[in-house]
Amino acid sequence: MHPETLALHSTPFEDKNASAVVPPIYLSTTYERDEAYELPQGYLYTRAGNPNRQQLEQTLAALEGGAEALAFASGQAATLALLQCLKPGDHVLVPDDAYYGTPSLLQDFMNTWGLSFTKVDTTQPAEIVSALRPATRLIWLETPSNPLLKVTDLRAAAAIAREHGAISVCDSTWATPLLQRPLDLGCDAVMHSTTKYLSGHSDVLGGALIFKESGELATRARQIQTLGGAVPSPFDCWLVSRGIKTLAVRVRQQAANALALAEFLEKHSAVERVHYPGLKSHAGYAIARRQMSLAGGMLSVQIRGGAEDALRFMKKLQLFTMATSLGGVESLIEHRASVEGPDTLTPQNLLRVSVGLEHVDDLIGDMAQALAGL
Numbered sequence: 001m002h003p004e005t006l007a008l009h010s011t012p013f014e015d016k017n018a019s020a021v022v023p024p025i026y027l028s029t030t031y032e033r034d035e036a037y038e039l040p041q042g043y044l045y046t047r048a049g050n051p052n053r054q055q056l057e058q059t060l061a062a063l064e065g066g067a068e069a070l071a072f073a074s075g076q077a078a079t080l081a082l083l084q085c086l087k088p089g090d091h092v093l094v095p096d097d098a099y100y101g102t103p104s105l106l107q108d109f110m111n112t113w114g115l116s117f118t119k120v121d122t123t124q125p126a127e128i129v130s131a132l133r134p135a136t137r138l139i140w141l142e143t144p145s146n147p148l149l150k151v152t153d154l155r156a157a158a159a160i161a162r163e164h165g166a167i168s169v170c171d172s173t174w175a176t177p178l179l180q181r182p183l184d185l186g187c188d189a190v191m192h193s194t195t196k197y198l199s200g201h202s203d204v205l206g207g208a209l210i211f212k213e214s215g216e217l218a219t220r221a222r223q224i225q226t227l228g229g230a231v232p233s234p235f236d237c238w239l240v241s242r243g244i245k246t247l248a249v250r251v252r253q254q255a256a257n258a259l260a261l262a263e264f265l266e267k268h269s270a271v272e273r274v275h276y277p278g279l280k281s282h283a284g285y286a287i288a289r290r291q292m293s294l295a296g297g298m299l300s301v302q303i304r305g306g307a308e309d310a311l312r313f314m315k316k317l318q319l320f321t322m323a324t325s326l327g328g329v330e331s332l333i334e335h336r337a338s339v340e341g342p343d344t345l346t347p348q349n350l351l352r353v354s355v356g357l358e359h360v361d362d363l364i365g366d367m368a369q370a371l372a373g374l
């Protein structure tokens with residue numbers, strides 16, 4: 001079945017009480033045992049399992065083509081759970097351009113767990129190979145990456161990991177399961193911040209891990225999920241599940257809007273550079289064509305000049321809200337270097353744009369008026 005259909009029909013729900021078409025939210029933290037002292041539906045206590053969470057997990061597994069999925073309270077909780085599957089002494093490769101929270105978890109949190117890590121340009125398979133150590137157990141991938149939209153060849157990177165006896169995990173938040181399927185390309189697991197496109201309305205925090213196989217790794221991660229308890233609430237699961245129903249129509253329109261906006265910006269004399277994998281000028285264009293069905297709804301733009309010019313441009317915009325995060329229906333814009341702090345490698349004149357569902361002519365018009373005043 002196609003993802004549009006899976007999003008709606010992969011986890012049929014039957015409401016024996018009211019024949020409701022939309023599933024109710026199960027707030028109960030505890031579940032009754034029957035005469036035989038069994039748990040009739042398998043639910044015991046909501047940290048260990050909840051109908052809304054199970055439905056979300058099954059839908060995510062179906063969308064990514066995985067054997068099982070785990071839902072977490074945030075994307076960071078999902079990443080952390082995966083890292084906690086590793087053992088002290090293990091070494092991790094992370095992309096040099098990635099969601100800043102991922103290397104931060106390794107540097108400031110999992111350092112006491114005894115994990116070491118190296119940042120590497122994962123767009124260059126030869127650089128991945130030369131960064132490998134005997135202790136390398138995990139190659140973390142993120143494509144397209146945050147905030148430079150670098151594109152990593154997932155098939156090549158996953159093959160390097162497999163050959164080395166390491167696991168490969170892809171943060172596929174920006175691509176969504178609609179545009180990119182890392183498990184089909186050889187990755188062992190996929191991570192999503194469901195806060196973003198999957199929920200799609202900037203009103204719920206969540207994360208997920210989806211595993212290709214139900215093996216040792218998935219079992220360990222489930223243990224961390226249910227014992228550690230960084231689980232999403234039933235309402236959070238319900239909201240993400242609702243968002244998934246419209247994922248395909250939202251993301252397709254956002255990708256079309258982003259491409260048109262990127263093409264407009266690239267031609268503008270006040271723009272130094274546009275980072276969008278759907279542009280022929282992008283270094284990852286050919287790989288993106290191969291492994292993504294569309295280039296997505298995120299782009300970054302470098303305004304000619306420095307941080308002040310970028311900030312001045314941004315403040316003139318009417319339709320792009322200055323806020324962090326992404327993947328919602330409304331367009332957002334952010335000066336990443338300010339958020340990432342003094343050590344950031346992100347260019348000072350770079351603005352990251354999450355393109356929303358406004359009419360693209362209005363979005364282009366707004367950017368045109370703000371650029372004209374520079």
Ligand SMILES: *Cc1c(COP(=O)(O)O)cnc(C)c1O
Nearest residue numbers: 074075076099146173193195206
């Ligand atoms: C937002 C984001 C995360 C972190 O997810 P949270 O839900 O904020 O914890 C991780 N990776 C990417 C690519 C993101 O955009």
